[in-house]
Amino acid sequence: MSSSHSSSSILPPATLGMLGGGQLGRFFVSAAHEMGYKVCVLDPDPHSPAGLIADEHLVAAYDDYAALDRMAGNCAAVTTEFENVPAETLDYLAKFLPVRPGARAVAICQNRIAEKTFLRDNGMPHGPFAVIRCDDDVAEANAGLFPAVLKVARFGYDGKGQARVADRAEALHAFHQFRGEPCVLEKMLSLDYEVSVVLARDEGGRVACFAAGENSHRRGILDVTIAPARASACQRDSAQAIAERIAEKLGYVGTLGVEFFVCRGELFVNEMAPRPHNSGHHTIDASSTSQYEQQVRALCGLPLGEPRMHSAAVMVNLLGELWYEGGTAQGAYREPDWAVLHAYPGLHLHLYAKHHARPGRKMGHFVVTGNDPDQVLATALAARTAIGITD
Numbered sequence: 565m566s567s568s569h570s571s572s573s574i575l576p577p578a579t580l581g582m583l584g585g586g587q588l589g590r591f592f593v594s595a596a597h598e599m600g601y602k603v604c605v606l607d608p609d610p611h612s613p614a615g616l617i618a619d620e621h622l623v624a625a626y627d628d629y630a631a632l633d634r635m636a637g638n639c640a641a642v643t644t645e646f647e648n649v650p651a652e653t654l655d656y657l658a659k660f661l662p663v664r665p666g667a668r669a670v671a672i673c674q675n676r677i678a679e680k681t682f683l684r685d686n687g688m689p690h691g692p693f694a695v696i697r698c699d700d701d702v703a704e705a706n707a708g709l710f711p712a713v714l715k716v717a718r719f720g721y722d723g724k725g726q727a728r729v730a731d732r733a734e735a736l737h738a739f740h741q742f743r744g745e746p747c748v749l750e751k752m753l754s755l756d757y758e759v760s761v762v763l764a765r766d767e768g769g770r771v772a773c774f775a776a777g778e779n780s781h782r783r784g785i786l787d788v789t790i791a792p793a794r795a796s797a798c799q800r801d802s803a804q805a806i807a808e809r810i811a812e813k814l815g816y817v818g819t820l821g822v823e824f825f826v827c828r829g830e831l832f833v834n835e836m837a838p839r840p841h842n843s844g845h846h847t848i849d850a851s852s853t854s855q856y857e858q859q860v861r862a863l864c865g866l867p868l869g870e871p872r873m874h875s876a877a878v879m880v881n882l883l884g885e886l887w888y889e890g891g892t893a894q895g896a897y898r899e900p901d902w903a904v905l906h907a908y909p910g911l912h913l914h915l916y917a918k919h920h921a922r923p924g925r926k927m928g929h930f931v932v933t934g935n936d937p938d939q940v941l942a943t944a945l946a947a948r949t950a951i952g953i954t955d
């Protein structure tokens with residue numbers, strides 16, 4: 565973090581820079597607009613969801629230095645919604661204006677080898693793993709890791725770039741399938757369930773932590789988040805405490821998501837996201853401050869908002885297969901019947917205006933809010949089935 569441009573807060577109508585134009589960026593743009601800021605989005609996709617509603621959309625690659633110069637010239641500060649922005653891009657922009665989170669934190673979170681090493685070196689609980697850079701690393705990996713998951717170190721998301729492997733031979737095969745890309749080999753853990761913590765941290769080190777959410781996945785992609793998680797109060801508290809320690813060790817400024825596995829009652833950090841998190845979408849509808857407003861606040865050096873949940877919430881992701889008759893790419897393409905969802909009380913539908921639906925692509929989500937957590941969950945699951953998510 566450069567001290568040359570720290571401290572005094574950035575106020576409206578300043579323009580904020582956003583690297584990445586996906587749905588997380590789109591919610592940031594909405595939050596920033598609500599607060600009186602303008603936003604300049606950089607994303608190579610001319611149809612990017614955030615670019616569509618930004619004040620300016622730079623349609624350019626993340627290493628296009630002419631575009632970065634324009635962003636630096638027009639913006640008061642820059643943040644990101646996409647963890648794979650090259651660290652060099654963040655370092656370059658940081659010469660001219662505040663970049664939050666900084667390049668170091670993003671570089672750690674965007675590479676599973678750096679991430680796992682960070683967790684180990686800082687004494688954070690994590691599952692057993694080995695770094696795989698060559699065939700010999702597979703041969704020498706501890707036999708106790710199998711059955712395991714082999715994950716490419718970079719650019720994996722939503723379960724992509726991962727292979728479940730029963731033994732060493734399968735691990736070697738998968739490593740070759742990934743063309744010898746550096747990987748981590750993780751012991752396959754038997755999960756009671758998964759939780760995540762989203763927090764915001766400001767430049768002075770103050771932290772506002774949202775309640776932990778409980779996540780279930782479908783085909784490697786987040787499906788449902790229940791917030792607050794039904795974990796014990798003790799587990800929820802320790803997940804928050806671990807996430808806060810991670811943010812501190814990263815020198816993090818902004819909104820951070822930390823995913824955990826719960827195995828036999830014990831917490832293990834799975835991964836970190838240097839941005840708002842899918843499991844924190846419900847904060848728009850159920851908290852006094854959303855994770856996106858917090859991102860704006862941390863970026864601009866404003867005091868963080870109160871993270872209190874005023875309602876119980878359940879979020880359900882809406883993936884691209886819903887746009888196809890029968891739920892597969894062979895079916896006819898048509899818009900899902902949104903009226904079905906709007907019939908449920910307390911349901912808030914959010915759609916990302918993505919150009920085209922593909923199976924597995926995150927197209928939108930809905931959140932059900934209410935006073936009674938059991939009723940909220942029952943309503944959300946009924947709505948999920950009614951719109952056509954049947955497994």
Ligand code: ADP
Nearest residue numbers: 713720721722723724750751752753781784835
């Ligand atoms: P990403 O979210 O980037 O696709 P994750 O590492 O979070 O990658 O893996 C996606 C999901 O796969 C996890 O949320 C979890 O459900 C499952 N998973 C990943 N690693 C393991 C593991 N070591 N043991 C058991 N389940 C795992």
Ligand code: MG
Nearest residue numbers: 722823834835
């Ligand atoms: Mg994950």
